[in-house]
Amino acid sequence: MDAEPVRAHIRALRAAGVGNRVLRAAGVSHNSITYILHGRGGRPPTSRVKRETAEKILAIPVPHSRFEYSPTGLxxxxxxxxxxxxxxxxxxxxxxxxxxxxxxxxxxxxxxxxxxxxxxxxxxxxxxxxxxxxxxxxxxxxxxxxxxxxxxxxxxxxxWDEDRIDDPTYTPELLQHSKTVVDDFTDFEELLALGVHVEDACRRVGVSASTLEARYRRYERDTPQELLRLVWTQRRERKRGSKRREAV
The missing domain is CATH 1.10.260 (434 Repressor (Amino-terminal Domain))
Structure with missing residues (x-):
């Protein structure tokens, strides 16, 4: 089957702090991981993966927090x-x-x-x-x-942003006590309806995109697609930045 979704899942697992130990425990060999991510013998990463291997990898959920797969005593x-x-x-x-x-x-x-x-x-x-x-x-x-x-x-x-609460370098947005969360939703959605770009709308409301998206989920309110796309892009960029720092 197509290797790209499997490769993306491995990268998402690694970005969340899941190492090869968990993959090996699921029955995925080190050679298979290397072949999927980097290729071998000077060849590029594989474009196809055995269905059995793919299913083992995709069955591992990306953890909500970095310590979810940590051994009990760690x-x-x-x-x-x-x-x-x-x-x-x-x-x-x-x-x-x-x-x-x-x-x-x-x-x-x-x-x-x-x-x-x-x-x-x-x-x-x-x-x-x-x-x-x-x-x-x-x-x-x-x-x-x-x-x-x-x-x-x-x-x-x-x-707190659910995705960054475990990050020691993260400083959350301060809540505006003069407004309710529902007020923020209303203001944000009105700005989008007026054609304001989603990033500008977040700045005007005074809440980061990731925090606002988390509040939509917590309040079980339909999240605007523009906000979902922005948050997804920002998370992808953070993961890329993290990988670049690890490579240095």
Whole structure:
């Protein structure tokens, strides 16, 4: 079958932090991966792939986060876990409640939330990410937690771009408290209807394209095709930039 979709899937897996170990565990040999991506013997990458090999590769989902396929005992950067816990506290959940939900001690939770932890176990990071996905659209009820987060400048879940929350170099857009998310949708869609370019519309609304697209998904609202195309292009460019940096 055509190798290009398979090749693109391998690249997407690598961009998400999935290495050859996972592919080999799925029954794909190192030689097959090399042949698909780079070719061999001076020949270009193959244009055809055995259906059996393709199905094994395409069956591996691109992970939501970089630590999803990490071995249980492996440690990962703690920044994404810290951000998710802080965001849920800002959304009205107590630190103690969150700790209990992910099966961690209050000491561990405090160490992560305050930023003292630089790395956490992959299984703990995964548990926090799953909890974040479950609660990010379900407001908590603890006012003290909300007040504490506000005093410390911790941002709520919707302020974070799902694709970049684990990136230590990422700084999210600040929410405009004078407007609701629905107001942003309305303003953005009106700008598009007036013929404003999608990138300019995002700038005028004051929200990055990726953050706005994530909010459309979280609110289960139909995302304008112009926005989807822009986000897809930006993600592709980020992946290319990451690969260029790795090659240096």
């Amino acid at each position: 440690t990962v950067d703690a920044v994404g876990t810290m951000r998710r816990l802080r965001a849920l506290i800002a959304y009205g959940y107590t630190q103690a409640d969150l700790c209990a939900r992910v099966g961690q001690s209050p000491t561990w939770c405090s160490y992560v939330v305050t930023g003292r932890a630089k790395r956490v176990r992959a299984d703990a990071a995964h548990a926090v990410a799953e909890l974040f996905d479950q609660l990010q659209m379900v407001p908590g009820t603890d006012r003290r937690s909300r007040k504490l987060a506000q005093q410390k400048g911790w941002l709520p879940p919707l302020a």
